[in-house]
Amino acid sequence: MNIGRQLKEGLITQNPVLVQMLGLCSTMAITTSIMNGLGMGVSVLIILTASNVVISAIRKIVPDKIRIAMFIVVIAGFVTCVDLLLQAFVPAIAESLGVFIPLIVVNCIILGRAESFSYKNGVAGSFFDGIFQGLGYTLVLLAMCFIRELLGAGTLAGFRIIPEQFPIGVLTLPVGGFLVLGFLIAAMQWALSKSKEGK
Amino acid sequence: MSNDVKTKEKVHMDPQYIIKLTVTLLVTCMVVAAALGGVNAITADKIAATNWAKTVEAMKKVAPDATDFSDPLPITEDMTAAAGSVALDSVYEAQAGGQSVGYAIKVVASGSQGKIEMMVGVDGEGAVTGVSIVKNSETAGIGSKVMNNENTAKGVGVLSQFEGKTAADGALTVGSNVDAISGATVSTRGVTNGVSAALAVAGVMG
Numbered sequence: 094m095n096i097g098r099q100l101k102e103g104l105i106t107q108n109p110v111l112v113q114m115l116g117l118c119s120t121m122a123i124t125t126s127i128m129n130g131l132g133m134g135v136s137v138l139i140i141l142t143a144s145n146v147v148i149s150a151i152r153k154i155v156p157d158k159i160r161i162a163m164f165i166v167v168i169a170g171f172v173t174c175v176d177l178l179l180q181a182f183v184p185a186i187a188e189s190l191g192v193f194i195p196l197i198v199v200n201c202i203i204l205g206r207a208e209s210f211s212y213k214n215g216v217a218g219s220f221f222d223g224i225f226q227g228l229g230y231t232l233v234l235l236a237m238c239f240i241r242e243l244l245g246a247g248t249l250a251g252f253r254i255i256p257e258q259f260p261i262g263v264l265t266l267p268v269g270g271f272l273v274l275g276f277l278i279a280a281m282q283w284a285l286s287k288s289k290e291g292k
Numbered sequence: 293m294s295n296d297v298k299t300k301e302k303v304h305m306d307p308q309y310i311i312k313l314t315v316t317l318l319v320t321c322m323v324v325a326a327a328l329g330g331v332n333a334i335t336a337d338k339i340a341a342t343n344w345a346k347t348v349e350a351m352k353k354v355a356p357d358a359t360d361f362s363d364p365l366p367i368t369e370d371m372t373a374a375a376g377s378v379a380l381d382s383v384y385e386a387q388a389g390g391q392s393v394g395y396a397i398k399v400v401a402s403g404s405q406g407k408i409e410m411m412v413g414v415d416g417e418g419a420v421t422g423v424s425i426v427k428n429s430e431t432a433g434i435g436s437k438v439m440n441n442e443n444t445a446k447g448v449g450v451l452s453q454f455e456g457k458t459a460a461d462g463a464l465t466v467g468s469n470v471d472a473i474s475g476a477t478v479s480t481r482g483v484t485n486g487v488s489a490a491l492a493v494a495g496v497m498g
Contacts, residue, residue, distance in 0.1 A: 125432070151320075159313050163320055170324035174331045181335035184342045188427075246432075262433045 096221055103225025109202045110233040110274075111281040116202040120234060121270030123193050127250040130238035131231070132186035136179070136194060138227025140171045141203050142220060147171075149211040149219035164207045165198070172198045202230060233277065240273050241265055346426070347411075351384060351396040354413030354422030358386035358393055374496040375399060378489035383497070386413065394421060397493055401486035404478035405429045408439075412454075412490035419458045423451040423487060435479035444471040450480060459491045 109115045116137075123129045147167050148155075155163050176194045179187040187194065197203065206226055211219035242248055245264030247255035263269050351361050362385040372380050381398040394415035401408045406429040413421035425439045441451040450473050457464065464484050466472045472480035 154316070156309075156313050156316060159317055162317060166317070166320050166324055170328060173328055177331050177335040177339070181338035181342070184346075191429075265432050 099218070099221050100225050103222070103227075103229040104232065105229075106285070107226075108229045108233065108281065109205075109226050110230055111278050112285070113202075113205065114278075115205050116200050116230060117274065119193050119196065119200060120230075120237060121267065121274055123190060124234055124237035124241055124270060124273075125245070125265050126189075126242045126248075127235065127238045128186065129189050130234035132179075132183070132190055133193065134227070134231025134234045136175050136190075137197060137200065137202065137230055138224065140168065140175055140197055141206060141227045141230075142223030143171045144168045144203055145206060145211040145219040145223035146216055148207045149214060149216045152212050155212075160212065161204075161208075164204060164212075168203050168207070169198045202226065236277060237270070237273055241269055245269055347384075347398075350398075350411040350424050350426050351386065351413070353424040354411050355386040355394055355396050355415075356413075356422065357415075358388050358396075360387040360390075361385070361396065362387065368496075370496045371493045374492040375489040376492070378485050380489070380493055381409065383493065392416065395494055395497065397490040398426065399486045399489050399493075401482045401489070403428060403430050403482035404435050404476075405431055408479070408482050408486065410483065410486045412487055414490060414494040417458070418460075418491065418494055419456050420454045420487060420491065423454050423483065425451070425483075430476075430479045435476045437473045438476050438479040438483060442473060444473055446471055451483065454484075454487045457487070457491070459495050464488045464491075 103109075105112075107113060110117065110120050119133065119137075123133050144164075144167050148164060151163070151167075172195060175197075176187070179190075179194060206222060210222045214222070239249070241264045242250075243254060244261050246262075247253060247257060247260035261269075264273065348361060352358070355361075364382045364384060367380060367383060371383070379400040381400055383398070384396045385392050386394045386396050394413060397412050397414060399410060399412065401410065407427075408425060408430070409427040411424050411426055413423075415421050428435075428439050430436050430439055438450050441449040444450050444453065446453075448471070450471070453471060454464075457469075461469060464470050464487060466477060466481045466484055470480065470484050
């Protein structure tokens with residue numbers, strides 16, 4: 094497996110959010126502050142990498158017919174671990190992410206990568222796939238958070254940048270999430286088609 | 293795969309294969325459950341301690357005279373009935389120097405976007421000593437103003453206005469004896485219901 098190509102796929106050409114369109118719900122729901130985005134991104138990255146490695150390691154003994162059930166058990170195990178650890182050691186992040194941590198179980202990025210990548214590839218490749226896809230997800234979250242927190246709330250990681258009366262409050266509401274995500278997807282598609290034309 | 297099921301054909305599954313599926317799934321679940329048990333053993337105490345610290349902090353805010361709080365008191369059917377449509381979560385006795393100075397009552401009211409978990413302090417005379425929001429999902433910039441105790445048009449914090457109210461003041465109603473934050477009437481109403489319920493619960497407890 095070519096690590097450089099995997100990195101490029103995870104971050105750009107096969108970006109889980111902007112190209113594969115996976116995990117959109119959590120992307121819109123939690124990207125209201127940088128700290129939320131970072132907490133969620135890192136949680137997903139860890140769970141994705143861990144479940145990718147385990148699923149890849151057990152792929153030969155998993156009967157084909159019950160593979161989805163097996164994936165979910167493995168993923169749910171890791172998600173619950175991360176949820177408990179967050180609650181115990183970083184309660185502030187656990188509280189602000191709330192139900193979206195347990196919901197990582199059904200985040201389609203993780204099940205999607207299990208099905209399309211780690212079930213067919215070796216442990217090392219799956220490990221890097223988890224890291225790079227997780228990074229791709231985290232970067233999109235951070236971009237969304239940056240735009241929504243800066244323009245919507247006028248702060249960055251809690252520090253006030255824009256005076257209180259100016260921010261566009263609607264950006265922190267769900268509708269703002271749809272708008273920002275739409276613009277990001279459009280920009281990504283434009284950049285991708287542009288680079289294809291160049292070749 | 294030799295065991296591929298062809299659609300539209302009758303499914304033939306070798307019993308041995310079915311047993312293999314069951315055992316694989318069972319073993320996986322057991323391994324995962326054991327791992328989770330381990331993680332839970334490490335984190336359970338810490339999570340409980342964090343939650344208790346948060347509860348005490350919320351109780352201190354609503355019962356400023358108290359120095360100590362009891363463990364949760366048993367909740368009777370009368371108390372649940374008194375709370376009406378608002379869910380009664382837990383009741384703690386506020387103490388100062390070993391003497392009871394009132395109750396800290398945690399209730400869950402409904403706001404505009406979901407549940408509002410709130411702590412209400414009631415003193416020995418049945419007057420509200422404070423209201424604080426533990427957890428909510430009200431709209432940022434609108435309902436959140438109520439949650440953050442911003443001032444109403446009369447210049448009093450929307451949560452602070454409940455201080456001193458007793459059951460004798462009659463039913464608390466937004467618009468008559470409770471002021472709402474403009475645009476956040478539903479959130480204010482949710483909080484008001486919570487306070488009324490807490491007063492009713494304190495009334496039942498005597």
